[in-house]
Amino acid sequence: xxxxxxxxxxxxxxRLRPLTRNRPKPMLPAANRPILAHxxxxxxxxxxxxxxxxxxxxxxxxQNHFGPTYRDVPITYVRQxxxxxxxxxxxxxxxxxxxxxxxxxxxxxxxxxxVEDVCQAFDRGNGEPTLAVLEGPDARQYGAVTVRxxxxxxxxxxxxxxxxxxxxxxxxxxDDDIFDAIDDxxxxxxxxxxxxxxxxxxxxxxxxxxxxxxxxxxxTYPWDLLAVASEILDHGLTDEPEFDDRVWVDETxxxxxxxxxxxxxxxxxxxxxxxxxxxxxHSALGRNVTIGxxxxxxxxxxxxxxxxxxxxxxxxxxxxxxxxxxxxxxVSGGPADVxxxxxxxxxxxxxxxxxxxxxxxxxxxxxxxxxxxxNAHLDTGVTVDGQVRESAEVRR
Amino acid sequence: xxxxxxxxxRGDDTLDxxxxxLSKLEYxxxxxxxxxxxxxxxxxxxxxxxxxxLRAALEGQSIDGSVGIGHxxxxxxxxxxxxxxxxxxxxxxxxxxxxxxxxxxxxxxxxELAAAGxxxxxxxxxxxxxxxxxxxxxxxxxxxxxxxxxxxxLEGSYAVAVVIAGVERIFAARNxxxxxxxxxxxxxxxxxxxxxxxxxxxxxxxxxxxxxxxxGPDGWRxxxxxxEPVDKRVDTVDWDPEETGKSGxxxxxxxxxxxxxxxxxxxxxxxxxxxxxxxxxGELADLNPRGVQFVASGTSYHAALYAxxxxxxxxIPAQAFRGSEFATSPPPIGDALVVGVTQSGETxxxxxxxxxxxxxxxxxxxxxxVVGSTVARESDHVFYIRAGPEIGVAATKTFASQLASxxxxxxxxxxxxxxxxxxxxxxxxxxxxxxxxxxxAAREVAETYVSSDAYFFIGRELNYPVALEGALKxxxxxYKHAEGFPAGExxxxxxxxxxxxTPVFAMVTGDGELAQKTIGNVKEVxxxxxxxxxxxxGKSDVERYADYVLRIPETHPRTAAVLANVxxxxxxxxxxxxxxxxxxxxxxLAKSVTVE
Numbered sequence: 001x002x003x004x005x006x007x008x009x010x011x012x013x014x015r016l017r018p019l020t021r022n023r024p025k026p027m028l029p030a031a032n033r034p035i036l037a038h039x040x041x042x043x044x045x046x047x048x049x050x051x052x053x054x055x056x057x058x059x060x061x062x063q064n065h066f067g068p069t070y071r072d073v074p075i076t077y078v079r080q081x082x083x084x085x086x087x088x089x090x091x092x093x094x095x096x097x098x099x100x101x102x103x104x105x106x107x108x109x110x111x112x113x114x115v116e117d118v119c120q121a122f123d124r125g126n127g128e129p130t131l132a133v134l135e136g137p138d139a140r141q142y143g144a145v146t147v148r149x150x151x152x153x154x155x156x157x158x159x160x161x162x163x164x165x166x167x168x169x170x171x172x173x174x175d176d177d178i179f180d181a182i183d184d185x186x187x188x189x190x191x192x193x194x195x196x197x198x199x200x201x202x203x204x205x206x207x208x209x210x211x212x213x214x215x216x217x218x219x220t221y222p223w224d225l226l227a228v229a230s231e232i233l234d235h236g237l238t239d240e241p242e243f244d245d246r247v248w249v250d251e252t253x254x255x256x257x258x259x260x261x262x263x264x265x266x267x268x269x270x271x272x273x274x275x276x277x278x279x280x281x282h283s284a285l286g287r288n289v290t291i292g293x294x295x296x297x298x299x300x301x302x303x304x305x306x307x308x309x310x311x312x313x314x315x316x317x318x319x320x321x322x323x324x325x326x327x328x329x330x331v332s333g334g335p336a337d338v339x340x341x342x343x344x345x346x347x348x349x350x351x352x353x354x355x356x357x358x359x360x361x362x363x364x365x366x367x368x369x370x371x372x373x374x375n376a377h378l379d380t381g382v383t384v385d386g387q388v389r390e391s392a393e394v395r396r
Numbered sequence: 397x398x399x400x401x402x403x404x405x406r407g408d409d410t411l412d413x414x415x416x417x418l419s420k421l422e423y424x425x426x427x428x429x430x431x432x433x434x435x436x437x438x439x440x441x442x443x444x445x446x447x448x449x450l451r452a453a454l455e456g457q458s459i460d461g462s463v464g465i466g467h468x469x470x471x472x473x474x475x476x477x478x479x480x481x482x483x484x485x486x487x488x489x490x491x492x493x494x495x496x497x498x499x500x501x502x503x504x505x506x507x508e509l510a511a512a513g514x515x516x517x518x519x520x521x522x523x524x525x526x527x528x529x530x531x532x533x534x535x536x537x538x539x540x541x542x543x544x545x546x547x548x549x550l551e552g553s554y555a556v557a558v559v560i561a562g563v564e565r566i567f568a569a570r571n572x573x574x575x576x577x578x579x580x581x582x583x584x585x586x587x588x589x590x591x592x593x594x595x596x597x598x599x600x601x602x603x604x605x606x607x608x609x610x611x612g613p614d615g616w617r618x619x620x621x622x623x624e625p626v627d628k629r630v631d632t633v634d635w636d637p638e639e640t641g642k643s644g645x646x647x648x649x650x651x652x653x654x655x656x657x658x659x660x661x662x663x664x665x666x667x668x669x670x671x672x673x674x675x676x677x678g679e680l681a682d683l684n685p686r687g688v689q690f691v692a693s694g695t696s697y698h699a700a701l702y703a704x705x706x707x708x709x710x711x712i713p714a715q716a717f718r719g720s721e722f723a724t725s726p727p728p729i730g731d732a733l734v735v736g737v738t739q740s741g742e743t744x745x746x747x748x749x750x751x752x753x754x755x756x757x758x759x760x761x762x763x764x765x766v767v768g769s770t771v772a773r774e775s776d777h778v779f780y781i782r783a784g785p786e787i788g789v790a791a792t793k794t795f796a797s798q799l800a801s802x803x804x805x806x807x808x809x810x811x812x813x814x815x816x817x818x819x820x821x822x823x824x825x826x827x828x829x830x831x832x833x834x835x836x837a838a839r840e841v842a843e844t845y846v847s848s849d850a851y852f853f854i855g856r857e858l859n860y861p862v863a864l865e866g867a868l869k870x871x872x873x874x875y876k877h878a879e880g881f882p883a884g885e886x887x888x889x890x891x892x893x894x895x896x897x898t899p900v901f902a903m904v905t906g907d908g909e910l911a912q913k914t915i916g917n918v919k920e921v922x923x924x925x926x927x928x929x930x931x932x933x934g935k936s937d938v939e940r941y942a943d944y945v946l947r948i949p950e951t952h953p954r955t956a957a958v959l960a961n962v963x964x965x966x967x968x969x970x971x972x973x974x975x976x977x978x979x980x981x982x983x984x985l986a987k988s989v990t991v992e
Contacts (some may be wrong), residue, residue: 021833055644060833063643064654074542077644135809252666270661271669288661288823290670322827357831 001102002173003049006093009036009106010056011082013240014221015340018355019320021374021390024060028104028225029303031232031284032268035219036062036106038237040070043104046115049073050380052087052096055108058081087182087192094179100127103194107172109228111237113214114171121150121210122173129178129201130208134170135218141220143168143195145209152207155199166209168195221340222371223350225318229284229301233264242264247280256293274310292327299333300351309362312374316351317366321353326362336369339387356392398496399468400575401592402557402566402774402777404611405583407462408411414466415454417585417592419447421468422981427476429468432483432492434559440492442467442481446981462613463564465952466556467494475519484523493529495522496588497573499908525556533560539941540610543567546609548621553744553992557586567623570603574770575796577601577609577616579630584611590633590768591785594773601628602768603733631768649788649873653680653965654833656793657826659783660958662795664676664822667804673816677808680761680777685809687732688714689758691722691749693989696737696798696866701861702957703737703802710810719745720992723752735761737802739786739794740988741769742772748992750775763801765794780807788980790872791985792965795865799958800825821952828949832959838966841944846974850877850906852894853964854886854917854928855903857911858957862903866964873972873979883917885959898927901964905948905956907935915941929967931960 013025020028026036028143038272040051051070055062055077063077079093090103100122102115114132122130129153133145144164146153156164178197185197201207217231218224232238233246240248246263249255253267257276261267267289273279274293286303292310300314305322308314312325315333331351338345352366360378367385375391378384382394403413415433429450430442439459447468447985467482483492497504502521505528510516514527525546534544539560548554553572559565562898568575568586578585578593578600585593586609590600601618603609607626616887618626643650665678676980688707690700700716717727719736730898732980738746741764750771762775765783772778783797787979803822809813815956845851853863853871870878881890883902894900900921904914907992917939918928930942933950946958946967 029635059644060654063645063651064658066643066645067655075643079644254669254671256671270665272823274671288826290823305824305830307824322824322831357827 002102002122003047003051004052004097004099005043005102005104006046006052006054006090006097007036007039007043007104007106008086008089010054010059011083011088011107012057014043014105015220016163018373018390019222019225019282019318019353022058022356024055024057024221027058027061027065028219029229029284029286029301030219030225031229031238031301032110032266032286033230034065034209034240035109036066038109038111039067039104039106042112042115043102044071044073045112046119046244048115049104051075051370052093053077054080054092056083056089059384071104081382083282085107085191086194087197090194091179091182091192096181098172098178100175102118103172103174107169107219108216109215109219109231110169110171111215111235113248114169114212117212117214118171119174119296121208125208127175127205128208129198131198132171132212133163133166133209134214136216137167137218138162139164141335142218142276145294145321147209147211150208152209155195155202157193157195166211175179193278203260221338221345222318222353223316223338223348225301226282226299226316226349226385230282233266233282238266240268259291286321314351316349317354318352320356320358322357324358324382325360326364329360329364329366331366331370332368334368336367338369338371397447397594399588400465400494400496400555400557401467401588402463402465402568402586402611403583403593404463404564404585405580405613408460410462410464411459412455413585413593413596414464415447415451416595419466420591420594421587421589422447427469428478428484429466429482430481431464432467432485432494432559433459433464434563435461435563436562438485438490438492438561440485441885442478442483444476444478450767461559463559463566464561464738465494465566467496473771479518480520482520482522484518484520484526488530489547490560491526491529491533493525493556493558495520495525497571499524499548499550499554505549515579520854525550525558527983529558529560530903534536539563539565539568543569544608544621544623547650553589554950565610567608567610568724571605572744572747575603575870577603577611579616582613584616586611588754593634598633598725600633600768603628604771604773612907618947633768634914647788649790649792649967649979650788652788652793653962653969655784656796656962657830657833658799659793659797660826662782662784663800663889664804664825668819668822670776670816670819670823675804675808675819676813677779679802680779680805681808683733683759683777683809684731685712685763688712688735689722689727689729689732689738689753690714690716690735691719691746691753692737693719695795696739696743696746698861698865699795699798700735700737700801700870701805701864702799702858705858705861706806706812706954707805707810710806710812712810717749719747719749723748723992724754726752728806729753729756729758730754732758733862734758735763736771736775737763737798738771738988739781739791739798741766741771742988743771744989744992745955746991747771747774763798763805765797767937785864787987789982789985790869790968790979792869794960796958797830799961801936803954818952818954821955824951825955828951828955828959831949831960832962835947836963836966837944837946838963838977839944839970842967842970842974844944845927845929846971848876848899849895849897850879850893852886852890852898852900852921853878853880853903854883854900854914855880855960856883856914858915858953859903859905859960862957862961862964863901865961866901866968869965869968870971872985873968873977873982874975875977875983876971878940883914886917887920891920893923894921894926896900899927899929901929901931902942903957903960904930904932904936904938904959905953906933909959911936913936914938918942931963939959
C-alpha cells in the first residue's frame with residue numbers, strides 16, 4: 001500500500017480568475033472549506049500517513065491554512081517555483097518520497113472511494129502505474145481513456161469528439177521510478193505534463209486503470225463553485241454539526257432566532273446571521289461571514305470574512321474573501337452570458353462573482369453574470385454589469 | 397533562562413530521547429547544550445553551540461545509561477564555553493546536575509566548598525550543587541537525602557535535576573523556575589516545558605514552587621522539600637506535537653507572521669457577538685476594576701501600554717509598568733487590578749511583579765498564551781490569548797493576539813463608547829491582516845534601507861506602542877540601532893540623531909487631530925533629509941511627505957494599530973533576511989526569560 005500521497009497544489013487556475021488573484025485554485029471554497037481540505041480528507045480517510053504538498057502560486061495561502069499537519073498526518077511542502085506542468089510539479093517531490101506513492105490533484109473535489117480504488121488496483125498489480133477513470137463529465141474538457149481488462153489502451157488529451165466514455169480522474173499510484181520516467185520525457189512547449197509521461201510509458205509497458213464511481217467534481221469556471229457547493233451539501237460532506245435536517249451550523253456561529261436557514265445550507269465558524277435574514281437553500285457561509293438583518297442569500301457561496309449589509313439580496317453569487325456589500329445590495333441572479341478570456345458562455349446560472357476585498361457601499365446592483373475584480377470599490381447606488389477590473393473605482 | 401530535560405524508563409533510547417527533547421527546547425536558549433546518563437557510572441557530553449554541535453560531539457562516543465538528564469543553556473554566569481555548559485559534576489564525577497535559574501548565594505557556597513577542598517571547573521553558579529551533594533553523600537546520607545539537603549541550602553530561583561552513579565532515579569526540585577513532569581505507562585520525563593516530551597506522552601504534572609520529585613523506573617512521587625507527600629493532579633495537554641513545524645517556511649518568524657489571521661480568529665472566536673454588541677469574557681466581566689495596573693516585559697510591555705490606553709479611554713485609571721521595575725519598586729496599588737501580560741506565562745520579571753502585587757493584597761489577572769503556565773496557576777484570574785505555539789524568539793503573532801485579547805478585556809470590563817463598532821472592527825481584523833500580508837511593499841522598503849545607520853519609529857496614542865514594538869523587532873532580529881518615540885517627543889531630543897541615513901517610520905492613521913500632529917512631526921524629519929516611510933490607511937495626506945507608503949486598510953484606530961504593526965514586522969523580517977541574521981534565534985536573546 002502506498003502510504004505517501006503527493007498532492008499537486010501549485011497551479012493558479014486561470015479560468016477561475018478573478019477569484020484566484022490572491023490564492024491558488026485548491027484554496028477556493030468548496031462549500032465552506034477549501035477544495036484542498038476535501039482532497040486531504042479523502043486521502044487521510046483512505047489511510048494515507050504522509051502528505052507531500054507541491055505548492056507554487058501563492059504558496060503562503062496553502063501553507064498558512066494547513067500548517068505542518070492535517071488531522072495529525074504530517075505535511076511536507078515542496079515548492080514548484082514555475083508552474084511547468086503536472087509532471088514538473090511531481091518531480092519537485094522527488095527528494096521527499098521513497099517507494100510507492102499516490103498522486104492527486106489538489107484542485108479537484110474527490111472522496112476517499114476513488115483513493116481506495118486506486119490503492120487496491122495498484123496493490124493487485126506489480127508496481128505498474130495505476131490511474132482512476134470515471135464516467136460522467138464531458139471528456140472533451142479533460143483526458144479521455146480507453147480501457148480493456150483493467151489496462152489502459154489509449155490516453156487522449158482533450159479529445160475533439162464526444163465518442164469517449166471514460167475520463168482520467170487525475171488520481172494515480174506510482175512506484176518511485178516514475179521520477180526517472182518524467183526525467184526521460186521530452187518537454188512540450190517547455191512544459192512537462194504527467195499525461196505525456198504516461199503516454200510514453202504506455203508504449204513501453206502496462207498502465208492499470210480502475211473504473212470508479214466515487215465523488216469527483218471539478219471546478220473549471222467560477223460558476224462551477226456553485227455546483228461544487230451543491231454537490232457537497234447534497235452529499236452532506238461538511239464537517240460542521242448538523243443542527244437540523246441538512247442545516248449545518250458551527251457551534252461558534254451566532255444565528256438570530258428570527259433568521260431562517262433553508263436546507264441544504266452550511267454556516268461556518270464565527271458567522272453571524274441577523275434577524276429576518278434568509279440563507280439557503282444551497283448556500284454556504286465560510287468562516288466569520290456576517291449576514292445583515294433581512295438579507296436573503298440563495299444558491300450562493302460566500303467566502304471567509306464576507307459581510308453582507310442589511311436588506312441585501314444575493315442569488316447565485318460567489319464571493320471571495322473579505323468582500324463587503326453595503327445595505328440593500330442586489331445580485332438578481334442568472335441566466336447570463338459570461339465572458340471568460342476569449343470565450344463567451346451562454347445562459348450560465350450565475351448572478352455575480354465578486355472577488356476578494358471588493359467593497360460596495362449601499363444600494364449597489366449587480367447585473368447577471370457580473371465579474372468584479374479584487375479590491376474594486378463600488379460607490380453608493382451604482383449598477384455594474386459585465387466585468388469590473390481589479391482595484392477599479394466605480395462611481396455614478 | 398535555560399531548558400531542562402530528563403528521562404527514566406526508556407532503556408537504550410534514553411540518549412535519543414534527551415537529544416530530541418533538547419531540540420524541542422532550543423527556543424529557550426541555545427549557546428551550549430549537554431547530557432548526562434547514569435548507570436554504574438555517569439557518562440557526560442557537553443558542548444558550546446547549538447544542539448547540532450552536541451549531536452556532532454556525540455558521534456562516536458559511547459554515552460549510555462538508562463536514566464539521563466540534559467540541558468540547553470542561555471548564559472547568565474560565565475560565557476558560553478564547553479566548561480560552562482551543563483550538566484555539571486562534582487569532584488568524583490559520580491553526580492551530574494542541570495539547573496535553570498540563578499542561585500543567589502552561590503558565591504558564599506562556592507567559597508565554603510573551595511575551602512573544604514572542592515575543585516571548581518566552571519564559572520557557573522550551578523556547579524555548587526553537585527559539590528554540595530557530594531559532601532552530603534560523603535557524610536553518609538542516602539542519595540535522596542543528599543539531594544534534599546543540597547537543594548535546601550540554595551537561595552534564588554531554580555529548577556534542578558540530578559543523576560547519581562549507581563542510582564536509577566532522577567531527583568528534581570523547583571523554586572521560581574518552571575518544571576513539569578511527563579507521565580507515560582512505563583517511562584517518566586521531566587522538562588522545563590511540555591514540548592520537550594510531548595512526542596512521547598500527553599499526560600503531565602505541573603510542579604509548584606518548593607516541591608521535590610523523584611522519578612524511577614517504578615513511578616514518580618512529589619513531596620515538599622522537607623519530605624511531606626504532596627497530592628498532584630495529572631493533566632492532559634491537547635496540542636498536537638507537530639503544531640510547531642515550519643510548514644515550508646525558511647523561518648518560524650515568517651511562518652508566524654503569516655499565521656496572524658488564523659491566530660487572531662482563534663483569539664476572538666466565541667468571544668464576540670456583533671449582533672448583540674457584546675463580548676464574552678466569562679467571570680472576568682464581573683471584576684469591575686476601579687483602576688488597572690499592567691505589568692509586563694519586552695513585547696508584552698508594548699501590548700500593556702496599548703491596553704492601558706484602552707482602559708483610560710473608558711474612563712478607568714490605568715498604567716503600564718515594566719515587570720522588573722514594578723517588582724523592586726512597586727507603585728501604590730490601592731484597589732487596582734494588577735494584570736500581568738506574558739506570552740509564556742513564565743517571564744520571571746513579570747511573575748515577581750505579580751507576586752509583589754499579591755503580597756500587597758492586590759487582585760491579579762494573568763494574560764498569557766500558555767495553558768497551565770506559572771502565571772496561569774498563580775494569578776487569581778487568567779485570560780488566554782489563544783495564539784497557538786510561537787517558536788520564533790521575536791514575538792509576532794502573540795503580540796497581535798495580545799492586542800486583540802486586551803481589546804476584549806477592555807470592552808468586557810468597562811462600558812466603552814462604540815462597543816459594537818469596535819467588535820465589527822475586530823471581526824474585520826483577520827481579513828485585513830491577510831490583505832496586508834498579500835499586498836505589503838515591506839520587502840521593497842527593506843531592500844531600499846537595509847544599509848541605513850539607524851531606524852526611528854514614531855506614532856501617537858495607540859500607535860505609540862506600535863512604534864516601540866516596531867523598533868524592538870528591528871533591534872532584536874537585525875542587530876541594528878532602532879528607537880521608537882511618541883511622535884511629539886521627537887523634537888525634544890531625538891531629532892538630533894536624525895540624518896539622511898536614518899529612515900523614519902511614521903504611523904499615521906485616520907485624518908483627525910492626532911494624524912495632523914504626527915504629520916507635523918513628519919515634516920520636522922523631512923526637513924532634516926531623513927527618508928520617511930508612512931504606514932497609513934490613506935485617509936490623511938501624509939503620502940505627500942513620504943518616500944514610501946506601507947498601506948493598511950481603513951478601520952477603527954484600535955485595529956489600525958494591529959495592522960500597522962504587521963507592516964513593521966515584515967520590514968524587520970525582510971531587513972534581517974537581507975542581512976543574513978539568525979532570525980529565529982537572535983544572538984543573546986531567549987524566547988521566554990525565566991531569570992530576573
